[in-house]
Structure formats: structure tokens, C-alpha cells
Amino acid sequence: MQSCNTLGFLTTSQIQRLHSLSGRRNALRILNAIQDEGYLNNFHEGELVWYLSAKGRREIGSEIVRKRSPLVQHTIMRNEVYVTYQPDVFKAEYPVRWDGRELVADAIFRKNGVYTFLEIDITQSMTANEKKIVAYRELRESGKWQAKYGAFPTVMFVTTSEHRRQKLRGLCGDLKAEVMTFNDIKP
Incomplete structure (x- = not known):
């Protein structure tokens, strides 16, 4: 969750590589479990894009609110x-x-x-x-x-x-x- 806080928006494949999660299905299983707990939200932008929910922000003490905007693709590329x-x-x-x-x-x-x-x-x-x-x-x-x-x-x-x-x-x-x-x- 900290990487979503630091970087804002991350795709499934970015999270998979960043955290050495073996296999896409495994990465999605883990991310969906975290989402089911209410800590992450996602939307589709070519692939699933993940970001912290309000509960996730509270859990790690973040005050940075992220919302889908035209700048998402810019953030994903960065x-x-x-x-x-x-x-x-x-x-x-x-x-x-x-x-x-x-x-x-x-x-x-x-x-x-x-x-x-x-x-x-x-x-x-x-x-x-x-x-x-x-x-x-x-x-x-x-x-x-x-x-x-x-x-x-x-x-x-x-x-x-x-x-x-x-x-x-x-x-x-x-x-x-x-x-x-x-x-x-x-x-």
C-alpha cells in the first residue's frame, strides 16, 4: 500500500514487477484480496490501475487523496x-x-x-x-x-x-x- 501512496496510481503489472509478485494471476489475487478488505480501489485504463481508498489512506496515515483524472496516464508513464x-x-x-x-x-x-x-x-x-x-x-x-x-x-x-x-x-x-x-x- 505504501507504493500506491508514494507513486499514486500503479498498474497491476507495475505492482507485480515492483514487489516481485510471481505471475499475473497471483498479483491479481493479492491485489483483489487487499481491495476486498477495503484498502485499494481500481479502474480500468488499458489494464487495472490501483490506488489507495480512504480506508487505505487512514491505515498508513496518508492524507493524499487520489482521484481519476486526465493526468492518470501521465502518472502511469512516469x-x-x-x-x-x-x-x-x-x-x-x-x-x-x-x-x-x-x-x-x-x-x-x-x-x-x-x-x-x-x-x-x-x-x-x-x-x-x-x-x-x-x-x-x-x-x-x-x-x-x-x-x-x-x-x-x-x-x-x-x-x-x-x-x-x-x-x-x-x-x-x-x-x-x-x-x-x-x-x-x-x-
């Missing part, structure tokens, strides 16, 4: 990166401030001492993506991040189509970036 990479540190909606500016990454994670900024691109306009890429360049060029943490992170974009991937690659230019589709990271 969490897929977490489940796939299993980083040491993972912070969603991470604000970076420098010289009176602010950039909010969809997430930042650290694995083996190396930081990566994560951006999830589903329907955001390419103009908005370009502004964010420019902000990452300005942050890199300011040297503020490097002075505090060392090397400037890779910016990882996860998007929905090959067409969007190619556009993002073109926009990234000299920025150290990794651009992939959601299908590239799913097992």
Missing part, C-alpha cells in the same frame, strides 16, 4: 520509468530554482550516483516542450546545478509515438538527452 529503473532516489514534480528562474521536471531520479531529469510527453504542444528544453539549456549554461551536484543530468523524455520522439530529438540538439517511447521502456 511510474513506469520508476519501476523499470528502480532508482535510489525518485522525486516527482521536482522544482529547480536558479537566478530567479524555476523549472519543474516531471521527476528527477538518481541511480548509481547519476541524476536524470524526466519529462513525460503525452499531449503537450511542441512549443511547450521547446520552452522546457530551452530552460534546461539555460540551467546547464548557468553552471548552478553542476556547482552543487556535479555533472549536468541527462534529460529523459518519454513520449507516445515515433513521430513525437523524432520531433523531441530534433529540439534537444546539443542537450544531453535520451528520448524514447513508452513502448521502449515497457517490458
Whole structure:
């Protein structure tokens, strides 16, 4: 239940991999039992998506209320990166401030001492993506991040189509970036 609290919405397959639950049927048996106790809710979004119920939140002392919204797919894609990479540190909606500016990454994670900024691109306009890429360049060029943490992170974009991937690659230019589709990271 703690992983649902921390990550918000998780698919059955994400929970299965995150908690090393052998077999889909076994994972569903366990999740359905927890749901029958009233601790979890679910809905269907390609596959079952799980989140804490009011009783589940009370049980673990969480005050974060999750409701189905258009941002669920964004959260699922962000969490897929977490489940796939299993980083040491993972912070969603991470604000970076420098010289009176602010950039909010969809997430930042650290694995083996190396930081990566994560951006999830589903329907955001390419103009908005370009502004964010420019902000990452300005942050890199300011040297503020490097002075505090060392090397400037890779910016990882996860998007929905090959067409969007190619556009993002073109926009990234000299920025150290990794651009992939959601299908590239799913097992």
C-alpha cells in the first residue's frame, strides 16, 4: 500500500514487477484480496490501475487523496520509468530554482550516483516542450546545478509515438538527452 501512496496510481503489472509478485494471476489475487478488505480501489485504463481508498489512506496515515483524472496516464508513464529503473532516489514534480528562474521536471531520479531529469510527453504542444528544453539549456549554461551536484543530468523524455520522439530529438540538439517511447521502456 505504501507504493500506491508514494507513486499514486500503479498498474497491476507495475505492482507485480515492483514487489516481485510471481505471475499475473497471483498479483491479481493479492491485489483483489487487499481491495476486498477495503484498502485499494481500481479502474480500468488499458489494464487495472490501483490506488489507495480512504480506508487505505487512514491505515498508513496518508492524507493524499487520489482521484481519476486526465493526468492518470501521465502518472502511469512516469511510474513506469520508476519501476523499470528502480532508482535510489525518485522525486516527482521536482522544482529547480536558479537566478530567479524555476523549472519543474516531471521527476528527477538518481541511480548509481547519476541524476536524470524526466519529462513525460503525452499531449503537450511542441512549443511547450521547446520552452522546457530551452530552460534546461539555460540551467546547464548557468553552471548552478553542476556547482552543487556535479555533472549536468541527462534529460529523459518519454513520449507516445515515433513521430513525437523524432520531433523531441530534433529540439534537444546539443542537450544531453535520451528520448524514447513508452513502448521502449515497457517490458
